Amino acid sequence: MAYNYEAFDVAVVGAGHAGCEAALACARLGLKTIMFTVSMDSVALMPCNPNIGGSSKGHLVREIDALGGEMGKVIDQTYIQSKMLNRSKGPAVHSLRAQADKQEYSHRMRRIVENTDNLTLKQAEVTEILTKDLENGRKEVIGVKIFTGGIYPCKAVILCTGVYLKARCICGEVSTYTGPNGLPAANHLTECLKNLGIELFRFKTGTPARIDGRTIDFSKLQEQKGDEQVIPFSFTNTSKEIEKEQVSCWLTYTNETTHEIIRNNISRSPLFSGDIKGTGPRYCPSIEDKVMRFADKERHQVFIEPEGNYTNEMYISGMSSSLPEDVQIRMYRSVPGLEHSHIVRNAYAIEYDCINPLQLKPTLEMKHIDGMFCSGQFNGSSGYEEAAAQGIMAGINAAMKLLDKKPLILDRSQAYIGVLIDDLVTKGTTEPYRMMTSRAEYRLLLRQDNADLRLSKLGYEVGLISKERYNKVLEKQTEIEKELERLKRTVLGSTKKVQEFLTSHESSELKTGTSLAELIRRPELDYESIAPLDEERMPLDERIIEQVTINLKYEGYIERQNRQVEQFKKMEGKRIPEQIDYQEIESLRLEAKQKLTKIRPISIGQASRISGVSPADISVLLVYLEQWKRRS
Amino acid sequence: MEMDTIAAIATAPGMAGISIIRVSGQKAIEIVDTIFKTKDGNSILSTMKSHTIRYGYIYDKDTIIDEVLVLYMAAPHSYTKEDVVEIDCHGGTLVTRKILETVIRHGASLAQPGEFTKRAFLNGRIDLSQAEAVMDLIYAKNEAARKNSLQQLRGSLLEKVRFLREMILRDTAYIEAALDDPEHMSFEGFSDCFLQHVKTELSQINELISTADDGRKIKEGLRTVILGKPNVGKSSLLNLLAGEERAIVTEIAGTTRDTIEEEIRLNGMTLLLMDTAGIRDTIDKVEQIGVERAKRAAKEADLILFMIDGSVEFDENDIQILTMLNQKEGSIPPVIILLNKTDLTQIVKEEAILGWIGMESSIPIISFSVRRQIGIKELETAIETLYLQGGVKEKEEIYLTNLRQKEAFEQARDSLYRVLKSIEIGMSEDFYSIDLMDAYEALGKITGESMDEDLINTIFREFCMGK
Secondary structure (H helix, E strand, O other), X not given: OOEEOOOOOEEEEOOOHHHHHHHHHHHHOOOOEEEEEOXXXXXXXXXXXXXXXXXXHHHHHHHHHHOOOOHHHHHHHHEEEEEEEOOOOOHHHOEEEEEEOHHHHHHHHHXXXXXXXXXXXXXXXXXXXXXXXXXXXOEEEEEEEEOOOEEEEOOEEEEOOOOOEOOEEEEOOEEEOEOHHHOEOEOOHHXXXXXXXXXXXXXXXXXXXXXXXXXXXHHHOEEEOOOOOOOOOOOOOOHHHHOOOOOOEEEEEOOHHHHHHHHHOHHHOHHHHOOOOOEOOOOOOOHHHHHHHOOOOOOOEEEEEEOOOOOXXXXXXXXXXXXXXXXXXXXXXXXOOOOOOOEEEOOEEEEEEEEOHHHEOOOOEEOOEEOEEEOHHHHOEOXXXXXXXXXXXXXXXXXXXXXXXXXXXXXXXXXXXXXXXXXXXXXXXXXOEOOOHHHOOOOOOOOHHHHHHHHHHHHHHHOOOOHHHHHHHHHHHHHHHHHHHHHHHOEEOOOHHHHHHHHHOOOOOOOOOEEHHHHHHOOOOOOOOOHHHOOOOOOOOHHHHHHHHHHHHOHHHHHHHHHHHHHHHHHHHOEOOOOOOHHHOXXXXXXXXXXXXXXXXXXXXXXXXXXXXXXXXXXXXXXXXXXXXXHO | OOOOOEEEEOOOOOOOOEEEEEEEOOOHHHHHHHHEEOOOOOOXXXXXXXXXEEEEEEEEOOEEEEEEEEEEEOOOOOOOOOOEEEXXXXXXXXXXXXXXXXXXXOOOEEOOOOHHHHHHHXXXXXXXXXXXXXHHHHHHHHHHHHHHHHHHOXXXXXXXXXXXXXXXXXXXXXXXXXXXXXXXXXXXXXXXXHXXXXXHHHHHHHHHHXXXXXHHHHHOOEEEEEEOOOOOOHHHHHHHHHOOOOOOOOEEEOOOOOOEEEEEEEOOEEEEEOOOHHHHOOOOOOOOOHHHHHHHHHHHOOEEXXXXXXXXOOOHHHHHHHHHHOOOOOOOOOEEEEXXXXXXXXXXXXXXXXHHHOOOOOOOEEEOEOOOOEOHHHHHHHHHHXXXXXXXXXXXXXXXXXXXXXXXXXXXXXXHHHHHHHHHOOOOOHHHHHHHHHHHXXXXXXXXXXXXXXXXXXXXXXXXXXX
């Protein structure tokens, strides 16, 4: 029976990685917040891979941390192995990745959300978002209703339903209508969303089997160790603080036998039989997909990764599948080292409902429903980090709205988070969207090492970063600038000492006076190596030296990107009034009219990124906006 | 973008006493100053006062291009309300173009269609009431330019650019895939291949740039279509034009459609005979004739040669085509009617043709006999006349498309040089991508293709990614 429960400012639906960051942001900004989950045991669950970070995802975690989010801190406490990927490449693509103790991660995040002021948790399935009608077809959120009939009045809702909406797990010919790990699916909300006029997609993803570690022959596998010096995700931690004994991952390969088993049973794969209708992510194909699409590859890598310190379960990375159980057993056992392996949990595919993200504003608020914010896999993305990144942004923007403050929209030149959200709401997606460094056109500026310098100010202004923490960032900034200035100012003459030093480092001798900065720029030298020539040098924190080095070594490239960003900002700065009627602009091409009407970009910059809007359309739009401005 | 300094020829194309090149934007003075010198060889524009005129020469390096007057209108007292410099030079296509190109080489970009007017409006120079007209103009001019560049992008050039783009995209995708998934992919052995690829790309682009200078007119010729019913003598005309000393220069299998094109030099002009497959291959196929083909020709050709058999009555096809030619709109390229088989008894008279196309029609009608080789001289003269009078579609639009293409090729080239530079100074692979994608985008301007999700799509198509 319907009855009114307590009123809240914000209701967060779902307690995964998006939900937790969203709820924490709202509660910490002083809003009375409730977070619903179908199971209290699934708070911050990692139902798929046991790692956080990786290429471009590591960037997202750093950015979440710089804005005052929690993910980085939690993984720093609960990692069991850590690696900086691409260390031999440029600083823009260095990516931090950690193996997590999944249970620990989930527990630790649960402890944090449970002990945050203003935040209440509730185990319940939300079945309805309650709205009232506003003028011209718009609606406004007034509450949520749960399965028991309880109504929670609220001013904003943040939907983070992950893969739970009408979830179906498929393993060969068998399927169950559950969420991951047999958790209950959320079966009722979809109907309500449809009635609210929201366009839904059906996406699919999958996960490999978990195998009992005792049944693996590790002597046949190559050991993969973590880095000796661990670098934390959170800017609030130091390497020393989080050092610990690390576990290893293991590498093996599929072989022709594996592939043959797959090929012989391909007709029983629901992916190929047509049983699965949802769109899967291309970056995370199942092993049957890999074998069929890349037929000439003789073998595929398989990483065996521990799921935690207190379990024998091992995650078989690279072999996600939805083949039937009997095929899975043979398939996994054909891999060297897994001959006698015992599967603890089967691999499966999962289908779920999510929205077309083109319906969202860059604040992640639904365009036609005031107070409905959306984030995570519900928006068509994939990955824990992508979810958490949207979670904190949806949380911040819901809070900004209720507090009557300016929204926080990160643009593509400020953060990977900006790229992620702009891609989703401007270009949309036809598969679970994953972050990649190649999506960030200004990636030389958006490095994981400078996320604090880029975003702490915003985190502080919003209210999620303390004054004390922000001041430290400002100090760091000042020290970097001072050191850069000093290095550029300090000029060395061609003294005997200098020339001898250079010769011994296979660097050409000086002809005229040269600054220390110039020397650091030389490929064969760096900040550390020129220490003997730098007599005034004071000891500096490693993180400052890192920034100084990057700034000098890549100065030309960075400057070039800065110039591009200037141009970009000009276009982003040209705002488009919300009321604009594109049908009225006759000189726009038809396709442009339709796309612009659907997406309703907030700026000329955003408009120019919509596929189907040409530079000529943008010119016409500029003229129209000018006309609009002069009229009003 | 908005603040770029832009340049274009402001006067109408064709022969005239003087022409004006207009340069607008912050760097207008700076750019023109680098190529303008007084009689005494001094650069003086940096101190020039607004709304004054200077007399001197425009130089291309050390060579004088023309004797000119330079006018300077400082912002906001100019058409665009930006700094505007106008160069008044001697009329004549070649000189004007040369000056424009020199200005562009020194840092201006070629103005987009309608861009001066757009800026004038955005900067408040044009009245609000004109907004609609300004938008219409931008729309119309861009549509025309787009159509024109698509039309010109045929056959070999399109193929070459696409090939280059594909090559660049694949390498970038490799780099990005390996960076994204360093545990699955390595760069082992990549760098040697890659360096070779960049060098190949550069040499091809450089070649395209050097040939772009010749313009399509010389390189590809006037796109010419021969129309007429079966057995009217198209095939014989083709052989006549292509044969003897006027040898076939190339025989290209068209890429956009399954056609054969033949290049023919006629009295110093180049004709590119289109769609000759339909003419040559008439034995066991019903020949493509009639209005449909004529309509297509009207869209794509610079010149139509319409053959009528003088020895038999008009048939339905003749009449339909003649009716189409009677249209007064400018949608049809210049036509020359060849009244063939004058060596036989004539049934069709010139008056009958005029009856269909209109008495005042300016379409030349030439009495012709392929068999006796009568009328070739007249045909040559007719084409030449059309050409020189500017009746043939070539000229300004084509020139501008060429110039835009060249600009894009140069951008691509510069980006690729930057890649070479990055390799040389030992930068890691991730630094290449930025410039590679710039080159890819620049080449896309030529084919009218944007980047969209090309890179991501290629990464997933070519490489087995993921966990």
